[in-house]
Amino acid sequence: MVGPEGLQVESALSGAGGPPRGYWAWAGAHGGAGTTTLAEAVPGGADFGRSLPEEAGSPGLPAVVVCRSNAKGLAAAREAARRAASLGSRVLGLVVVADMPERRRPKPLAEALYLTRGAYEETWEVPWVPAWRFGEAPAPANSPPQVRELLVGIWSALDLPLPGGVNQQRQEPTKTRR
Numbered sequence: 001m002v003g004p005e006g007l008q009v010e011s012a013l014s015g016a017g018g019p020p021r022g023y024w025a026w027a028g029a030h031g032g033a034g035t036t037t038l039a040e041a042v043p044g045g046a047d048f049g050r051s052l053p054e055e056a057g058s059p060g061l062p063a064v065v066v067c068r069s070n071a072k073g074l075a076a077a078r079e080a081a082r083r084a085a086s087l088g089s090r091v092l093g094l095v096v097v098a099d100m101p102e103r104r105r106p107k108p109l110a111e112a113l114y115l116t117r118g119a120y121e122e123t124w125e126v127p128w129v130p131a132w133r134f135g136e137a138p139a140p141a142n143s144p145p146q147v148r149e150l151l152v153g154i155w156s157a158l159d160l161p162l163p164g165g166v167n168q169q170r171q172e173p174t175k176t177r178r
């Protein structure tokens with residue numbers, strides 16, 4: 001995939017079994033967090049599985065921690081924040097991926113998310129995406145607006161020019177008067 005100014009961005013393993021490359025690492029707080037899907041949905045990041053960059057041989061690469069919105073996922077995200085702090089990792093924030101379609105979060109999970117947010121500078125939430133569950137590859141057409149907000153948040157934190165430019169927005173058709 002092509003990043004800013006035509007630079008090649010790779011999310012696959014680089015070279016002969018080296019660490020993944022990208023502008024940042026998607027680091028899962030637990031298995032099944034959604035790092036692979038987010039690496040497809042948001043260009044520029046490399047899927048590091050459950051490893052932080054320092055653990056995978058890429059010290060200094062910023063990380064975005066990913067977890068599911070269930071109790072175990074949020075607890076794992078708090079543990080990942082502790083692990084990142086002990087390693088001196090630069091963590092841009094946390095992405096909380098919905099574990100099921102719901103309109104309102106149960107109170108115990110809302111409280112757990114509140115506690116978890118305190119461990120991160122920034123927190124983004126990605127809602128349940130039925131198309132992804134049924135195997136469709138993430139694409140702008142099947143991604144919720146929160147994915148674009150996530151892209152803008154990460155790329156802005158890294159001071160990268162936004163894909164398509166800063167003013168990239170959907171243009172409403174102009175109405176002509178008769």
